[in-house]
Amino acid sequence: MLNTIAWFQIGEFTNAAGTVFHGDINRFYAGDGTAGMFMSGFFPIMMFGLPGAALAMYFAAPKERRPMVGGMLLSVAVTAFLTGVTEPLEFLFMFLAPLLYLLHALLTGISLFVATLLGIHAGFSFSAGAIDYALMYNLPAASQNVWMLLVMGVVFFAIYFVVFSLVIRMFNLKTPGREDKEDEIVTEEANSNTEEGLNQLATNYIAAVGGTDNLKAIDACITRLRLTVADSARVNDTMCKRLGASGVVKLNKQTIQVIVGAKAESIGDAMKKVVARGPVAAASAEATPATAAPVAKPQAVPNAVSIAELVSPITGDVVALDQVPDEAFASKAVGDGVAVKPTDKIVVSPAAGTIVKIFNTNHAFCLETEKGAEIVVHMGIDTVALEGKGFKRLVEEGAQVSAGQPILEMDLDYLNANARSMISPVVCSNIDDFSGLIIKAQGHVVAGQTPLYEIKK
Template sequence: MNILGFFQRLGRSLQLPIAVLPVAALMLRFGQPDLLNMPFIAQGGGAIFDNLALIFAIGVASTWSKDNAGAAALAGAVGYFILTKAMVTINPTVNMGVLAGIITGLIAGMTYNRWADIKLPDFLSFFGGKRFVPIATGFFCLVLAAVFGYIWPPVQAAIHAGGEWIVSEGAFGAGIFGFVNRLLIPTGLHQVLNTIAWFQIGEFTNAAGAVFHGDINRFYAGDGTAGMFMSGFFPIMMFGLPGAALAMYLAAPKARRPMVGGMLLSVAVTAFLTGVTEPLEFLFMFLAPMLYLIHAVLTGISLFVATTLGIHAGFSFSAGAIDYALMYKLPAASSNVWLLLVMGLVAFVVYFVLFSAVIRMMNLKTPGREDEGDLLVKDEANSNTEEGLSELSRQYIGAIGGSDNLNVIDACITRLRLSVKDASRVNDAMCKRLGASGVVKLNKQTIQVIVGAKAESIAEEMKKQIAKGPIAAAAVSAAPVASAPAPQAVPNAAKSVIATLVAPVSGTVVAIEQVPDEAFASKAVGDGLAILPTGTTVVAPASGTLVKIFNTNHAFCLETEKGIEIVVHMGLDTVALEGKGFTRLAEEGSAVVAGQPVLEMDLAFLNANARSMISPVVVSNIEDFAGLTLLAGDTVVAGETRLYEING
């Protein structure tokens, strides 16, 4: 793994422990005297902040391990206790804070990935496998404690001095942090920078003598000086970026505003309420880099102004309206946090005016203003269903270059973080057609696909789909474009034959218009023909990949190397038979050749129980080609008779 890939994966691992902070903030806030006045609730939230380093150790270990293993999480806790207790025995002044948790989590995760399957001699076999991981992690952390006990004090002093410097720079230091924070968003490395500022820089000792490090930790512990690395984000995330969204909406031609309006509204509301801004930022980050640079500068200015005004505000997750309401009257919040709303209104106007002017002056290709040839019609599957999510995940794998181009699949809140063999094999246009906001190619082996809040679900499903078998790369084909005129036939133009399909089953040919099903007869599913089977074996009509075999085995979808998508549907309404009468002979995701058996049918049972055994064989993406030419006569033989040609 290259160094950039390492920090990408580390950024993703930090997401899990950070995700527990909102619930801690809720309990801490609602337990205060001005709300529920229940100290036990406040103490419950405070316990999270008191043990952040341990939480990071467990969370990082779990997410770094190859299968999110509980054994790795346990090893992270064991390593943390050994490291911290052993270090202070050597030097009582050592306090690594959250970094101790991150380091032990990494050690535990790496140890699990390397030795979770280790075999020991019979007399030690009880300690083999996953039980070996906490033991080995404890040993490594003991050695590390011996090293850090001596070398960490000067490092700790350097970090303290760096923190003192950036804090001493006051508003300027906060502004630089905000500017760099936004510049690192495209790489995903902003989480590493945030961890240092929010969980490491600065020190606060409460009345009980407990020591807290980092802007977030100190703020929720009651440090009235904390917040310089958080306050200025509220105006940008709650107001500035929604102002940018409005500017992009009004900059789009009127005819295209309905196409982009719903998308821009949803990401703007998300930014305002939750402070999750990546879905919005990625909409213009690559289409209009100049706007993103302006956004980074304005973020730095906002943090500079907030610090200059002496505003101390904080958040547990991000700078949205929810966190703003929760922290408004916390002890560490300054009395002038209301000024953030005034700053926000100013930010809304500044973003709207600047973005509107720059978009028009530079003719930037923000959403809705792309050239017609670049306006891809998104054909994202319904990822709210299990079948839809599976299909969408398979399509993303194909767009990435197929399963053989994928090394590591990870995800954070809004993006797929992927390690690939060759980034040039990634089909950016198809990813966007599937619903991605953008594709970031950090180097030849590291990419990110911005897919929104469903990123983790897609990543997990991609892993499951690859485990079932290899998935081919998607063919590069012309995507349909919005507002583009339909292609006109050219008289006497030569037609090239892209592929020729053979009959998937023996039987009698039925014209597609005569199929007793409106969806097939109207060619809504695709163009082709149908067969009334007399044979019992169903074969692949062309060479390609079985991208989908339905659970009931009554139908399958095949995609050829040229991108032809073929649907073979045995009978009508046969899904109601729940798989009875069908036996699967090939597996989903496998590569097949024309004539290779895919299904076996109990034709007597099916003829007696199915509504009809007329079986459509159609090309579902025929609009991507010049049409088809029928070749079959009245009867066909499976794997031998030519059905029709696909014309290019």
């Protein structure tokens, strides 16, 4: 959000033709010699710092596991260096070792500060990678002292390598290759399209959260299992992720949420049936529940082809996803997208497709577009606790809908008075199957009319 303001709003430059440009990026490429301060410091981090972190993680892994993680770390490091796309590398430690992400954020801020002190003015049209560096190097009027970024880069490569190496070993952080032996259990997402596969998957999730001895209560929302446990420390996060969960959120010692996507309710119901039949042991390295055959998932193709253009399903005001008062949504564990705070009662379909799921309390639904994108529209936060009050469904599961077609009707007066928050996430839950999305909306949006975001193949 801050980057968007700095890159596209702050500052004003008028060229010789009288055209006015706003924002650091636009002013830089228009030839404004004062622009580029909000971009320069990213080059040393993305081209050099994060590859240094990748090298540190490689050497921090035990020697016997380095071949296993080396290829992955090399590919994401090269991607960061060439293109400035750092998310694949950052996600390797963002959830496994949040302390490293905090250090990464601090070092990025220091790099921006140093670049400003040195009077470096550099810019990018896509991201701060080597390709953009080469393209803007000789840009007249705007680029200044950009050769210093290479010197800074070498310094930050060394800093990242040393800091990450020390911190990983000092705190025994579970970066790639350093998982505990128990975490080496080979489990895969079961084929939950069959009753047998769903029951096996449910059994495995029970084992992953510590078995029936640790599991005290089971509930579900449209994308997550809401579980009460005796001790959240006994939950095997890694096994949950290998079963197909995109994240595990531990709210406190007794409450956890396992992000499993649109089949959360089905998995939760199956878990209740399995528990009713008898005890399930906790997962261990010696005894791991067998899994059914995995479902093959499509792989993202890194190109710029658009596979879905979503309109806002809600009239209201756009809220950045990281500002949503729910850790699972804010951390993008449920998926990537944006949120809207509603000002009107009608919720429409954001795209053409099939309504594959409407939660039984009518507070959320999942739409599958014609190209396979799974869009979750979740009205409010913790609104499942209202047990359907304030929501009315206008279509049924399985309905073929068009963009802008009404799906839900809300009693906003009741919901604003009783819900924890009515900030409503609209996320693509299977965004990992695509190359990413581009946010189109800001400020006020109108349901069925304002473009919200675009998903790239």
